[in-house]
Amino acid sequence: MTHRSLRESTVRPTRALGPNRLGRRGLPPMAALLLTLLAAGCGGGADVDMTPDASTNEPEPPPPAKPTDVDEIGRDPADVPSPVGDRAPQHLTIDITAREVIAEMSHGTTYGYWTFDGTVPGPMLRGRVGDTVTVTLTNARGNSMNHDIDFHAVTGPGGGAPLLTVRPGQSRSGSFELLHPGVFIYHCASTDPPLHIAHGMYGLIVVEPEGGLPPVDHEYYVVQGDFYSAYDATDLGHQTYDDARALREDPTFVVFNGRVGSLTSAGRQLEARTGETIRIFVGNAGPNLVSSFHIIGEMFDRVWEYGAISDDNPPLRSVQTVLIPAGGAAMVELTAEVPGDYLLVDHSLFRVHKGAEGLLHVTGDPRPDIYAPAN
Numbered sequence: 001m002t003h004r005s006l007r008e009s010t011v012r013p014t015r016a017l018g019p020n021r022l023g024r025r026g027l028p029p030m031a032a033l034l035l036t037l038l039a040a041g042c043g044g045g046a047d048v049d050m051t052p053d054a055s056t057n058e059p060e061p062p063p064p065a066k067p068t069d070v071d072e073i074g075r076d077p078a079d080v081p082s083p084v085g086d087r088a089p090q091h092l093t094i095d096i097t098a099r100e101v102i103a104e105m106s107h108g109t110t111y112g113y114w115t116f117d118g119t120v121p122g123p124m125l126r127g128r129v130g131d132t133v134t135v136t137l138t139n140a141r142g143n144s145m146n147h148d149i150d151f152h153a154v155t156g157p158g159g160g161a162p163l164l165t166v167r168p169g170q171s172r173s174g175s176f177e178l179l180h181p182g183v184f185i186y187h188c189a190s191t192d193p194p195l196h197i198a199h200g201m202y203g204l205i206v207v208e209p210e211g212g213l214p215p216v217d218h219e220y221y222v223v224q225g226d227f228y229s230a231y232d233a234t235d236l237g238h239q240t241y242d243d244a245r246a247l248r249e250d251p252t253f254v255v256f257n258g259r260v261g262s263l264t265s266a267g268r269q270l271e272a273r274t275g276e277t278i279r280i281f282v283g284n285a286g287p288n289l290v291s292s293f294h295i296i297g298e299m300f301d302r303v304w305e306y307g308a309i310s311d312d313n314p315p316l317r318s319v320q321t322v323l324i325p326a327g328g329a330a331m332v333e334l335t336a337e338v339p340g341d342y343l344l345v346d347h348s349l350f351r352v353h354k355g356a357e358g359l360l361h362v363t364g365d366p367r368p369d370i371y372a373p374a375n
């Protein structure tokens with residue numbers, strides 16, 4: 001993020017007291033009512049209607065839900081590229097398209113997303129330390145905004161963003177050597193970066209250490225993000241983005257993989273059998289919140305905090321909850337011993353009411369030696 005963009009984001013005019021939030025004469029409802037009462041007291045007995053105007057206290061409902069451009073905004077958590085393995089560094093080519101789409105945020109609500117390749121998060125990218133990647137970003141014709149990509153895995157100004165800033169209908173490319181292993185966020189950083197992140201423009205790039213990561217039975221891809229609309233999460237209709245709530249860091253939705261229910265719907269859950277090893281690449285795009293990532297009923301056998309998977313960083317073991325900063329990631333591994341359903345949550349638990357939950361479904365034989373009723 002550049003200093004220029006920070007200043008711009010700070011001085012952006014907000015809609016904190018937009019028309020929907022105002023009472024009569026452009027004042028907040030309580031102030032308007034107070035003025036009405038004062039006018040009655042000074043009016044020399046004038047006949048003033050003291051009945052509060054209900055319309056001043058009732059925020060307008062959202063506009064109707066819009067037709068959607070995509071059936072599913074949430075990236076499938078099983079959509080993970082193959083492991084790199086033990087290979088020499090090579091040159092990789094990555095093509096990504098910025099797409100602005102209307103999609104369902106929750107049942108009965110839509111949101112105007114800005115995406116990489118039409119999903120949130122965008123595609124998981126994967127290479128190894130020492131690889132060179134040539135990234136071509138295309139900004140789809142018909143989009144309204146300029147877009148770019150700041151790769152936290154890229155060494156150099158803006159994480160590559162200045163080389164990849166594209167106007168709608170255009171493409172640009174940049175080449176970068178991946179100097180550090182790790183699990184890294186990438187995100188759009190165009191003009192007002194948090195605005196673009198709050199519309200869904202982010203993903204993970206995994207840079208494996210030399211020799212690759214040890215094999216596991218399942219790998220999954222989960223990225224948390226917070227979204228800000230002018231309405232309540234339960235208001236059905238089109239949920240338009242709201243600057244005021246974003247600046248207050250008061251999200252309407254906190255979700256894994258793009259929407260409410262993205263990782264709990266049928267066919268989109270994380271799945272494993274008892275005894276199998278599960279690796280989850282977990283990112284937190286923010287733009288505001290820090291995540292306390294937790295799986296209810298399980299412990300992480302191994303955790304690489306901050307996504308620092310360099311060979312010389314041993315994992316933490318037997319961890320209950322992983323703190324993931326905004327703009328950060330972690331790699332966690334676990335084996336489920338007992339069959340059943342396990343909820344993925346942000347353990348700032350009221351966020352579950354805003355959508356921050358997923359599901360790990362484990363099949364296998366019961367283990368009464370570990371988990372059983374006692375009577």
Ligand SMILES: [Cu+2]
Pocket residue numbers: 114145146147148188189190196201
């Ligand atoms: Cu963007």
